[in-house]
Amino acid sequence: MAPEDHTSALPATLLIEDEQERGYGHVLPLIDGNKTYSQVTEEVFSTTERMPPLKWWLALSVSLSLLLLGAWAVTQTVTRGIGTWGLNRTVGWAFDITNFVFWVGIGHAGTLISAILFLFRQRWRTSINRAAEAMTIFAVMCAGTFPIIHMGRPWLAFWATPYPNTRGPLWVNFKSPLLWDVFAISTYFIISLTFWYLGMVPDLATMRDRAKTKVRKAIFSIFSLGWNGSNRTWSRYETVYMLLAGLSTPLVISVHTIVSMDFATSVIPGWHATIFPPYFVAGAVFSGFAMVLTLMIIARKVMDLEEYITVRHLEAMTKVIIATGMIVGMAYGTEFFMAWYSGNNFERYVFINRALGPFKWAYWSMVSCNVIIPQLFWIRKVRTTPWMIFILSIFVNIGMWFERFVIIVTSLHRDYLPSSWAMYTPTFVEVAIFLGSFGLFFTCFLIFTRLLPMIAASEVKGVLKHEEH
Amino acid sequence: MRSTDAITLTRFRASFADPHLLLEAVKRLKQEGYPIIDTYSPFPVHGMDEAIGLKPSRxxxxxxxxxxxxxxxxxxxxxxxxxxxxxxxxxxxxxxxxxxxxxxxxxxxxxxxGLGVVASLFVASGMRPKFKVPDLHPGVNDDRFVVAGEIQAGASFTVVQSLMASLGALETELLVEDKSQTDHSLLDREAKPLAFLLAAIPAVLVLAALPLLNRNYLKRNLAWDGGMMAPVAYQSFDPHPSLPGGQVLQTPPAGTVSRKGLVPLPYGPGKVEAERAGLELKNPFQPSQENFSRGKLVYDRSCAACHGLDGDNNSSVIVARGLLAPAILVAPVVRDMPDGRLFHVATFGGPQKMKGLGDLISRDDRWKVVLYIRELQRAAAPKPLPAPPPSTGATS
Incomplete structure (x- = not known):
């Protein structure tokens, strides 16, 4: 600690002063442990430089097994056809599109944390934004696989893009929400990846400077783009980062809005509703924050990052959950009101059928997981106890999956023609693809935690000695 | 080097442990009139743009x-x-x-x-893969805050050094111009990984060429088993799972009345089959006025264009055009053929020229045509009668 004598002479203010001034009685530190800059460097980067512990390998083997199961199921689908799924003439969208919307929604929290909280100058985001952005990217990857497999002939998926082709003047239909989806999801993925990478460049430079082997140095020399911490570069970099945050904010809202239009622009009772865009965006943030909490509570424990991802971070996220959870709850109520107020018999029937019909177990699982159980977050003890937050976040994850299942399947299985009414049960192949998407997600996330700095060290250093802005 | 007051070495660099000390030092250097080259820090130091006089980015x-x-x-x-x-x-x-x-x-x-502004940033700041990073202080990405400035002609390094030390600098050093750092040309750079990659290119090319060179064009290409070649969905004419013995369709109950034309005809084309049909088949229709008139109708529509209205090629359109000479139906060869043989020819075509009309004329109609042809032959065969009166011959 000899070289740090100079820093230890300076008082490190670990509480957020403006919040103290505003008179909040209950202020938790942003970063615990009275750390120096080089301590942050050491603690964040050393995990990427040594072999992972046994528990990491165990987790990787579980998620790789799930991924392989998913790969088997996708192979079944591709070689033997969509007949391996439980879809029928009436329920043409079910597990696949449910999972697609579920994963896209998960992704939204990452962008919200990295972009919207950045614009609102919420400095607590610095500890979690890197991991949350990684989560976004992996979640969008999981989401993207579902519509592609759902096409039935995934090797022709490029037909969804407008490119000059040999099929005469034949172009994609720009008036279709499904095409809007193609553009929204791919733009979202590219911009999120760019944002994530740009935010990582200073940390990649630190990894380059710390590299012991030549290969490692060469790899990080390529990706750190000659970063030397120059103030001129920092100045431009901050401008661009701000611009990207400004671009990502409407982007993230547009993505789930467009996803909701896949349903809302149809004439299916239960889908044909103008409330869908805000309802879906709130639900996406809600489910995304639940997934961030699930991941972060595991990660801070497993990776010994409790001093970086503090209870304060967790508590802030639970507040977002309770706010968005209530928006979602209100949307459930509004849907029923609209069905009644519309005077449309089909619309009314769909909602009565949702709550009391053959899928009522799914509907009431959704309501209890999304609306009732999160109310426990009003209790401070629950908000500040990690294991309780963890359990509640799992409930929200389950509830939000059921929300998409309820919207898609209950609306489709009984629409206008009673002669076409049908039931839907997933097959093993469909369940295996869903499990496989979790395998893909966790495999990517686990590899990320050991390969790249999980905490944005350069940003954390900036808030370490939190002084006047 | 530390003790020198040399005027030729004009750039210096001082490092600090805290962003505030750096900011103070920069302001002080500005006051004293030292040109600032740049500052380097692990995170952006707020207020530094103003201190070194950077304009807002475009x-x-x-x-x-x-x-x-x-x-x-x-x-x-x-x-x-x-x-x-x-x-x-x-x-x-x-x-x-x-x-x-x-x-x-x-x-x-x-x-x-988004992509455009990031690309602009990379171009404006010269951010690209670099194996030797220029102006890199070893601690700047960890915990050092660095200022680089110039000593103007006549000024002394020791003065700067003591000034910096008084402001809390950990170390102050003179920078020697390093040619290798300023030369960024791709080919001149010391780049072992790049050399390794370049060396690997021929090996990759050879490996890629091997499958092409060894390819056997007589064998089928490797097929991508993705085309749903084994679908689980029911395909037409697959054996039905609920029928015994791999049956496709159920056997109709006894006494079922078949729909016209859908009864299988257990004969194929060819001479052997034609003779078999001649032995086995009998005309199911009896000569009657109704069957004759139906046979005549079909004959006149479908057969007469080639064989002539009387089956003797006299009024044949194609013979008149000089195209083909069809078999003469009233000739003894045809007259001696059994009914089944004629029916087979009408269905599958003749031994030489005629095309089978089985898919154009229904089965019952073909049998009725056979009846009608027999009638034509009867009309043509008995020649004991004297020649027809010349008047009829002239008019026809």
Whole structure:
């Protein structure tokens, strides 16, 4: 600690002063442990430089097994056809599109944390934004696989893009929400990846400077783009980062809005509703924050990052959950009101059928997981106890999956023609693809935690000695 | 080097442990008139832009320009493809329906603006893969805050050194111009990984060429087993799972009346089959006025154009055109053929020229035509009668 004598002479203010001034009685530190800059460097980067512990390998083997199961199921689908799924003439969208919307929604929290909280100058985001952005990217990857497999002939998926082709003047239909989806999801993925990478460049430079082997140095020399911490570069970099945050904010809202239009622009009772865009965006943030909490509570424990991802971070996220959870709850109520107020018999029937019909177990699982159980977050003890937050976040994850299942399947299985009414049960192949998407997600996330700095060290250093802005 | 007051070495660098000390030092150096080259820090130090006199970046303008380019591209592609190159009316909407174009236009605006501004940043700041990073202080990405400045002619390094030390600098050093650091040409750079990659290219090319060179063009290409070659969905004429013995369709119950023409005909084309048909088949229709008139109708429509109205080629259209001479139906050879043989010829075609008409004339009609042909032959065969009166011959 000899070289740090100079820093230890300076008082490190670990509480957020403006919040103290505003008179909040209950202020938790942003970063615990009275750390120096080089301590942050050491603690964040050393995990990427040594072999992972046994528990990491165990987790990787579980998620790789799930991924392989998913790969088997996708192979079944591709070689033997969509007949391996439980879809029928009436329920043409079910597990696949449910999972697609579920994963896209998960992704939204990452962008919200990295972009919207950045614009609102919420400095607590610095500890979690890197991991949350990684989560976004992996979640969008999981989401993207579902519509592609759902096409039935995934090797022709490029037909969804407008490119000059040999099929005469034949172009994609720009008036279709499904095409809007193609553009929204791919733009979202590219911009999120760019944002994530740009935010990582200073940390990649630190990894380059710390590299012991030549290969490692060469790899990080390529990706750190000659970063030397120059103030001129920092100045431009901050401008661009701000611009990207400004671009990502409407982007993230547009993505789930467009996803909701896949349903809302149809004439299916239960889908044909103008409330869908805000309802879906709130639900996406809600489910995304639940997934961030699930991941972060595991990660801070497993990776010994409790001093970086503090209870304060967790508590802030639970507040977002309770706010968005209530928006979602209100949307459930509004849907029923609209069905009644519309005077449309089909619309009314769909909602009565949702709550009391053959899928009522799914509907009431959704309501209890999304609306009732999160109310426990009003209790401070629950908000500040990690294991309780963890359990509640799992409930929200389950509830939000059921929300998409309820919207898609209950609306489709009984629409206008009673002669076409049908039931839907997933097959093993469909369940295996869903499990496989979790395998893909966790495999990517686990590899990320050991390969790249999980905490944005350069940003954390900036808030370490939190002084006047 | 530390003790020298040499005027030739003009650049110096001082490092600090705290951003505030750096900011103070920069302000002080400015006051004293030392030109600042740049500062280096692990995170952006706020207030530094003003202290070293940096103007706000012009990158937001680049962002706007790229965004507008994206918007124009999106609108151009959508309007051109939807209204001009492939005008397709969807849902009764106008070809150029701008509200429907909003989502894609928005997404492409964001995509172009985002990628464009990041690319502009990389160009403006010279950010690209570098194996030797210029002006890199070893601790700057960890916990050091560094200022680089110039000593003007006549000034002393020791003065700067003591000034910096008094402001809390951990160390102050003179920078020697390093040619290797300023020369960024790709080929001149010391780059072992790059050399390794270049050396690997021939090996990769050879490996890639081997499958092509060894390829056997007589064998079928490797097939991608993705084309749903073994679908689980029911295919037409698959054995039905609930029928015994791999049956496709159920056997009809006894006494079922078949639909016309759907009874199988257990004969194929060819001479052998034709003779078998001649032995086995009997005309199911008895000569009657009704059957004759039906046979005549079908014969006149389908047969007479080639064989002539009387089966003797006299009024044959194709013979009159000099094309083909069909078999003469009233000739003794044909007269001696059994009914089944004639039916087989009508169904599958003759031994030489005639095309089978089984798919054009129904089975019952073909039998009735056979009846009618027999009638024609009877009319033509008995020649004991004297020649017809010349008047009829002249008129026909």
């Amino acid at each position: 990158l937001p303008r680049a962002c706007l320009a790229f965004g507008l380019l994206g918007l124009a591209t999106a609108l151009g592609v959508q309007i051109w493809t939807s209204a001009y190159d492939y005008p397709l009316i969807v849902g009764g909407k106008p070809l150029v329906s701008l509200p429907a174009f909003i989502p894609v236009s928005f997404e492409l605006t964001v995509l172009f603006a």
